[in-house]
Amino acid sequence: MTPEPWPRYKAVGDSALAVEFGDEIDPAINRQVHALAYLLNQDPLAGFREVAPTYCSLLVHYDPLLADYEAVLAWAADHVSRTRAAFPAPPRRVEIPTVYGGAAGPDLDFVARHNHLSADEVIRIHSGTEYVVYMMGFTPGFAYLGSLEAAIATPRLETPRTLVRAGSVGIAGRQTGVYPIDSPGGWRIIGHTRLSLFDLTRDPPFLLAPGDVVRFVPTNAESD
Amino acid sequence: MLRVIDPGPLTTVQDAGRFGYQQFGVPVSGAMDGYALRAANTLVGNAWHAAGLEIAFEGPTLEASDSYLIAVTGVGFEMRVHKRVMPLWTAIFVRRGREIQLGSRQRGGWCYLAIAGGIQTPPVLGSQATYLRGGFGGVEGRALRAGDVLPAGLPARAPLELAGRYLPEEKRPAYGERPTVEVILGPQADRFTEEGRQTFLSSEYKISLSSDRMGYRLEGPSVAHSAGADLISDGLVAGSIQIPASGQPIVMMSDCPTTGGYPKIAAVASADMPLLAQCPPGTGRLRFRETTVEAAQARWRAMMNGLKASIVEPDEDMF
Numbered sequence: 001m002t003p004e005p006w007p008r009y010k011a012v013g014d015s016a017l018a019v020e021f022g023d024e025i026d027p028a029i030n031r032q033v034h035a036l037a038y039l040l041n042q043d044p045l046a047g048f049r050e051v052a053p054t055y056c057s058l059l060v061h062y063d064p065l066l067a068d069y070e071a072v073l074a075w076a077a078d079h080v081s082r083t084r085a086a087f088p089a090p091p092r093r094v095e096i097p098t099v100y101g102g103a104a105g106p107d108l109d110f111v112a113r114h115n116h117l118s119a120d121e122v123i124r125i126h127s128g129t130e131y132v133v134y135m136m137g138f139t140p141g142f143a144y145l146g147s148l149e150a151a152i153a154t155p156r157l158e159t160p161r162t163l164v165r166a167g168s169v170g171i172a173g174r175q176t177g178v179y180p181i182d183s184p185g186g187w188r189i190i191g192h193t194r195l196s197l198f199d200l201t202r203d204p205p206f207l208l209a210p211g212d213v214v215r216f217v218p219t220n221a222e223s224d
Numbered sequence: 225m226l227r228v229i230d231p232g233p234l235t236t237v238q239d240a241g242r243f244g245y246q247q248f249g250v251p252v253s254g255a256m257d258g259y260a261l262r263a264a265n266t267l268v269g270n271a272w273h274a275a276g277l278e279i280a281f282e283g284p285t286l287e288a289s290d291s292y293l294i295a296v297t298g299v300g301f302e303m304r305v306h307k308r309v310m311p312l313w314t315a316i317f318v319r320r321g322r323e324i325q326l327g328s329r330q331r332g333g334w335c336y337l338a339i340a341g342g343i344q345t346p347p348v349l350g351s352q353a354t355y356l357r358g359g360f361g362g363v364e365g366r367a368l369r370a371g372d373v374l375p376a377g378l379p380a381r382a383p384l385e386l387a388g389r390y391l392p393e394e395k396r397p398a399y400g401e402r403p404t405v406e407v408i409l410g411p412q413a414d415r416f417t418e419e420g421r422q423t424f425l426s427s428e429y430k431i432s433l434s435s436d437r438m439g440y441r442l443e444g445p446s447v448a449h450s451a452g453a454d455l456i457s458d459g460l461v462a463g464s465i466q467i468p469a470s471g472q473p474i475v476m477m478s479d480c481p482t483t484g485g486y487p488k489i490a491a492v493a494s495a496d497m498p499l500l501a502q503c504p505p506g507t508g509r510l511r512f513r514e515t516t517v518e519a520a521q522a523r524w525r526a527m528m529n530g531l532k533a534s535i536v537e538p539d540e541d542m543f
Contacts, residue, residue: 010411013491059459137483
């Protein structure tokens with residue numbers, strides 16, 4: 001039996017459609033997800049609510065009182081054919097000034113030991129890579145950034161911390177990210193940024209958006 | 225406005241939900257029983273998306289600073305206005321200065337209070353829904369406290385024109401402690417064994433006491449995975465049924481995260497989310513039955529679009 005080809009379309013309940021482009025974390029697959037998100041937002045169907053991009057699939061939310069599944073499926077499939085052609089706009093680039101180690105990054109030494117590196121080498125590798133916002137989730141403003149170099153990949157804490165302060169820069173497997181609000185968390189904390197990832201008094205409230213390209217810039221000048 | 229005399233343990237401002245920000249990780253929130261809030265809004269002549277109060281556990285005591293038309297809908301509560309028991313699912317005219325008391329009659333259950341003109345709190349990211357974990361929406365992102373004042377907007381119609389209208393019991397969802405809820409299988413039903421899917425569709429599940437606005441945890445026969453319980457995270461809807469390694473299902477509810485990393489065997493049909501939401505943790509038991517997306521959408525449309533026509537006007541002189 002040959003596997004079903006990509007993309008795959010699946011009903012998620014009666015108010016969403018998942019469009020799956022693959023089943024692995026891969027920049028090319030993720031680019032298709034963001035491209036489809038962009039195209040659907042440009043040409044909304046009546047009843048379309050919003051899209052939620054993730055690593056390899058796009059969840060298309062709609063109001064079942066205004067649109068039925070078949071119509072949403074046809075509309076999405078029509079745009080999928082255009083996602084390979086060209087990505088509509090160059091990605092936004094965001095720099096995140098980061099204080100590494102010490103009180104700002106209590107797990108930096110563990111990450112170094114785990115990977116048989118010095119702390120400085122971990123910082124050099126972490127800040128020397130450009131990351132893509134593959135998806136957002138967990139808490140408002142939390143961006144899953146990839147891909148982290150395998151040389152500094154580190155598993156999550158066995159027992160998550162009950163409180164990770166906002167601005168903490170963490171590592172989990174081959175992902176990195178910044179905690180937008182004080183919350184529990186199991187990622188290894190290697191640094192901290194004074195930038196606010198989520199601030200409702202700011203417009204827009206979110207520092208990052210899916211598809212953005214992010215770089216961490218080592219800094220000592222933090223006043224907190 | 226309504227003045228909060230006693231807030232009850234968990235009374236929040238909710239509406240039909242916060243759409244548009246899931247791509248940034250912002251949950252939809254909104255009423256757990258969206259049908260009941262919509263019915264309350266319809267009874268008092270509000271737009272369907274107007275904000276009202278969602279009440280859990282012991283209810284609050286409120287004072288009306290002016291004469292208002294209100295409606296309380298939902299399950300498991302008793303309402304008194306000026307100490308007199310008043311019917312739920314009915315538009316009630318409350319005179320200035322009177323006390324509205326909501327008391328619980330059973331564990332579990334959510335009830336909704338709509339006021340003509342809607343409760344007016346500042347919208348955050350396009351919605352008044354309270355998201356407690358994020359600390360925004362509603363009144364300062366929190367549950368109500370004694371002394372809070374809730375402004376009401378201008379009613380669309382004169383309150384006395386609508387007083388006494390009600391939604392008869394046979395037109396309401398068949399709330400109860402043993403509901404069968406319909407589900408649409410997928411998007412990862414293929415990550416379970418055939419036996420696992422059969423277990424899920426043929427067993428009775430108890431709703432655990434560790435359930436909340438984020439999710440209802442179920443207890444019952446384990447649902448067996450065929451390909452492990454870890455998935456590359458993808459999107460969730462309210463009603464998505466995730467099955468972690470334990471095999472015990474978790475149904476995502478209004479405040480659920482936007483994404484999750486456990487395989488989802490199915491999602492609950494919108495038309496049955498009220499039954500699930502109102503099935504009491506601890507004592508409630510439920511079963512699942514498979515349906516199609518087309519049938520589920522047809523039921524939901526009939527239920528929502530039929531709401532206005534189901535409202536019964538009172539006999540003359542009744543109120």
